[in-house]
Amino acid sequence: MRSSVRLRPLAALSAVALSAILLAGCSGGGGGDASPSASASAAADLCSSAAPSGAVSDGITVTGDFGTVPTVDFTKPIDTTDLTLQRTVQTKGTGAAIAAGDFVNYAATILDGATGSVLSQAGYTPGEILPAQISADNGGQIFGCATVGSRLTLATATGNETTPSVVYVIDVLGITPTAAWGEEQAPVAGMPTVSLGDGGAPAITIPEGQTPPTETQVATLKKGDGPVVQAGNQVLLQYTGVRWSNGETFDSTWDKGGVPTSFATNKVVAGFQKALEGQTVGSQVLVTMTPADGYGEGDINTTDLKGETLVFVIDILGTAPAATQ
Template identity: 65%
Template sequence: MRLRPLVAVSVAAVSVILLAGCSGSTGATASGSPTAAPAADLCDAQVSSGAAADAVTVSGDAGVAPTLSFTAPIQIDTLQAKTIDKGSGTPVTAGQFISYAMTAYDAETGQKLGDIGYKPGQLLPAQISASSPLGQVLGCGAPGERVVATFPASEQGAAQVYVVDLLGIVPSAAWGAEQAPVAGMPTVSLADNGAPTITLPGGNPPTETQIATLKKGDGAAVQSGDQVLVQYTGVRWSDGKTFDSTWDKGGVPTSFTTTGVVPGFRKALEGQTVGSQVLVTMTPADGYGEGEINANDLKGETLVFVVDILGAQTSAAQ
């Protein structure tokens, strides 16, 4: 089956169109991590409804995969969006990350193509902007918003009818329950926005990688090969200085797969739950390799990271 343009290849894969706003580094550092989306009025970004969207009947409650009914084939000339259920609470603003779910039907045959995002770990949170497909469909909706959208045929595929549910606004920092600190490990203090400051305990670095959960999230567990959305700060043990931090780059989360980072970072992520904050002190062997400590790279360094896990998409859903 093929969902286009919001979902591609199968119901278990998300197109590059939606991921364009939240792609990130494939290494443990975030060179090339995304910049904050410009502030824009999402209310004005939502496209208008029309005959095609009005012709679609949607059954079911927001947050659960719906059933669509329309007379096929349905003529779709332009992108249209019609709000079916209004959300409640704080409306989303440009640059925020949202959790969402989608159901797609073929406009020509009326057949359901699939749904995705209604179960934990199926979709990575996406950054919304006025120029993104999500922004054009959802506008400045609030959690619980349900919108039917009609997409005309293009080079990417045939015309399709979507229902998009705005499930929630994802915090920019870990929200899990605080856990007791581990004696002997670095300590962490948080700014009002969640940005961490790491204080090293002094003395020689540990000879084995150490991991502690600072906050325990309530989301899905991260599995090997998952794509994750995270905030992080990393410091060198040798001098305590920060060498990389998403918080220093506009506070915008970045994403990568757990198998695309150094072993210590991977160990810190896999098995943890979404919403968690993790502290890891990794040896050079689990970082960037043994060698003489220098100012040009991270060889020989014992590294300390604080990682906030904000979302995960299972490898089976990519």
């Protein structure tokens, strides 16, 4: 369907840029490869990659309720001499431990370690940051061994002359399921039927003997309780697509390890975009799209989607504004 960046100080980071910088800027130094599915061993692997605590991270004072914008205080400027990434668990949550492969919801405040000024804040309102998939070398130093409900403080030197050190306050809000969790809705007569296998993978059955619709049709199979997908948003989702002509699957995240993918709603074909925008996170959507809203008209063959009416089942797992930087 159609990161690694070094930590850089920007006073007006978008939420998406904050997410990328947070994970990439504090990554590295962990051990072991991540598995795309969570397990006890995956959680143990992340424990081994977690950054150690230190005097600087221990000395950060945070006030304010969990999940809300915090007030942060620390001795300024931070001495960057021999400073490597430090992490302190200020409050240990009672929820599940984060495992390699989990998609984590979090809120983050990033501050200048010299002045205490806020460089960026996001995640305190749903729909500001996409859930981040965590592995030993992507966020493991931050989230390793953390539990849902935890508040973490971190400090590190950046190697940047303008902002030589930064402080993070991270609230671990939850772990996003890899399948839609919304309330089941009544099926729409005449549309393909959907059954779900173990883990939520859909099987799509085309109505026998029925001609494809002349207009794109969208139905909500499960209604989620999350934020609304806005035009041009980034989305995290699972999907399966089949041809109306023969019912064969031509693309599916479920067939690629069941790992969700993400992209902007305006970077896909029109029918897929129509199926996403205006829906809520947690929803499962069924769309039957005409060739005009898919890959155009043309001769049907075994490799080309031109001329095909396409059917998708889409699980919407997260949304956030598209990156602006």
